[in-house]
Amino acid sequence: MTVESTAARKTTRRSAAGKTGSTGSKAAGTTGTRRATAKKTTGGSEPELVQLLTPEGKRVKNAQYDPFVADITDDELRGLYRDMVLTRRFDAEATSLQRQGELGLWASLLGQEAAQIGSGRATREDDYVFPTYREHGVAWCRGVDPTNLLGMFRGVNNGGWDPNSNNFHLYTIVIGSQTLHATGYAMGVAKDGADSAVIAYFGDGASSQGDVAEAFTFSAVYNAPVVFFCQNNQWAISEPTEKQTRVPLYQRAQGFGFPGVRVDGNDVLGCLAVTKWALERARRGEGPTLVEAYTYRMGAHTTSDDPTRYRHDDERVAWEAKDPIARLRSYLESETDTNEGFFAELEAESEALGRRVREVVRAMPDPDHFAIFENVYADGHALVDEERAQFAAYQASFADVDAEEGEER
Numbered sequence: 180m181t182v183e184s185t186a187a188r189k190t191t192r193r194s195a196a197g198k199t200g201s202t203g204s205k206a207a208g209t210t211g212t213r214r215a216t217a218k219k220t221t222g223g224s225e226p227e228l229v230q231l232l233t234p235e236g237k238r239v240k241n242a243q244y245d246p247f248v249a250d251i252t253d254d255e256l257r258g259l260y261r262d263m264v265l266t267r268r269f270d271a272e273a274t275s276l277q278r279q280g281e282l283g284l285w286a287s288l289l290g291q292e293a294a295q296i297g298s299g300r301a302t303r304e305d306d307y308v309f310p311t312y313r314e315h316g317v318a319w320c321r322g323v324d325p326t327n328l329l330g331m332f333r334g335v336n337n338g339g340w341d342p343n344s345n346n347f348h349l350y351t352i353v354i355g356s357q358t359l360h361a362t363g364y365a366m367g368v369a370k371d372g373a374d375s376a377v378i379a380y381f382g383d384g385a386s387s388q389g390d391v392a393e394a395f396t397f398s399a400v401y402n403a404p405v406v407f408f409c410q411n412n413q414w415a416i417s418e419p420t421e422k423q424t425r426v427p428l429y430q431r432a433q434g435f436g437f438p439g440v441r442v443d444g445n446d447v448l449g450c451l452a453v454t455k456w457a458l459e460r461a462r463r464g465e466g467p468t469l470v471e472a473y474t475y476r477m478g479a480h481t482t483s484d485d486p487t488r489y490r491h492d493d494e495r496v497a498w499e500a501k502d503p504i505a506r507l508r509s510y511l512e513s514e515t516d517t518n519e520g521f522f523a524e525l526e527a528e529s530e531a532l533g534r535r536v537r538e539v540v541r542a543m544p545d546p547d548h549f550a551i552f553e554n555v556y557a558d559g560h561a562l563v564d565e566e567r568a569q570f571a572a573y574q575a576s577f578a579d580v581d582a583e584e585g586e587e588r
């Protein structure tokens with residue numbers, strides 16, 4: 180039995196006895212009712228976690244998933260490390276840019292680098308990816324220039340890249356809806372007779388959405404070649420996972436008739452292997468898979484959020500010991516011939532990336548203020564015309580003020 184499941188059972192006993200335990204809901208400052216503290220293991224079997232690399236950087240054998248990473252070279256391992264370091268650096272830069280007023284908002288992926296790089300590197304060029312708004316690491320793997328991710332967060336465009344150039348769909352803010360887009364796309368892939376696969380990213384919170392349940396049903400009955408990659412980062416803004424489910428999320432798949440697996444989301448090798456396995460099942464026509472990457476959102480939900488209002492810092496500190504980048508570094512240092520020069524060069528490359536991101540963002544041109552009205556209906560609409568006129572009058576009111584100020588001077 181895992182430590183986690185032991186703790187969960189103890190808490191279940193405590194809450195069944197009518198006492199409040201140290202649960203997520205208590206940490207959130209709400210009263211711990213029996214209903215709110217119902218544990219996720221109720222009704223499900225004990226959670227199993229696939230892990231190929233421990234937090235200490237030790238390789239663990241796994242008969243089922245080892246074959247999917249058996250031929251990985253030391254150079255490729257260094258490549259995964261580089262991906263994670265550069266993604267984290269880019270993410271930190273974007274957070275700073277928001278604090279400097281250069282971006283309106285940013286959703287950090289801090290802590291989720293292994294889940295995203297492992298799964299992203301498992302995809303093939305002809306696969307199609309449907310992300311949420313936090314998949315900066317997956318975008319990196321798909322070859323989307325990171326600066327293209329920033330236009331929407333700066334408010335100067337509605338996306339910033341052509342989805343079909345990299346088979347990486349635009350970021351989706353409507354929680355869970357991309358799982359349906361992915362399912363429909365995957366059904367189309369199957370009809371075309373192609374052997375590519377589709378992967379849909381979503382979060383633990385999104386798992387409660389009707390769209391996700393519909394996507395599970397449709398993909399199962401149509402045997403669609405889609406992988407549902409759920410990053411369980413333990414929080415949906417301020418809601419803990421306990422408020423989303425009574426069983427470990429990966430076990431939900433069973434009820435829909437396809438396999439589910441929980442992988443250590445901070446283990447890049449594990450995520451790579453499990454996602455490759457799931458994508459290959461899809462390619463062989465064996466239908467959907469649910470992968471639950473068990474990870475942690477180390478930062479705030481977005482730059483508009485303050486997690487100190489609803490979670491204890493000791494939780495974050497505990498997850499820091501499972502850092503995805505540190506564990507691969509330990510492995511590289513102890514098990515491969517990776518030298519200090521590699522890490523030093525990567526540091527310089529990170530700095531250069533940060534500089535480029537700053538420069539590109541600051542140089543992004545402001546959009547035409549009226550463009551938004553042109554992207555609503557193909558043939559125009561009376562209401563949009565009315566709103567355009569109202570906005571034009573509003574803009575003109577500033578021209579009057581400017582003129583008056585000019586006269587005073």
Ligand SMILES: Cc1ncc(C[n+]2csc(CCOP(=O)(O)OP(=O)(O)O)c2C)c(N)n1
Pocket residue numbers: 313352353354381382383384385386412414415416476480
């Ligand atoms: C349909 C819908 N409902 C509510 C929201 C507001 N919202 C934005 S993010 C979020 C939480 C999502 O949590 P999760 O799925 O766990 O993803 P995470 O942000 O943790 O990556 C919510 C409720 C939304 N964007 N769309």
Ligand SMILES: [Mg+2]
Pocket residue numbers: 382383384410411412413414415416
């Ligand atoms: Mg979440």
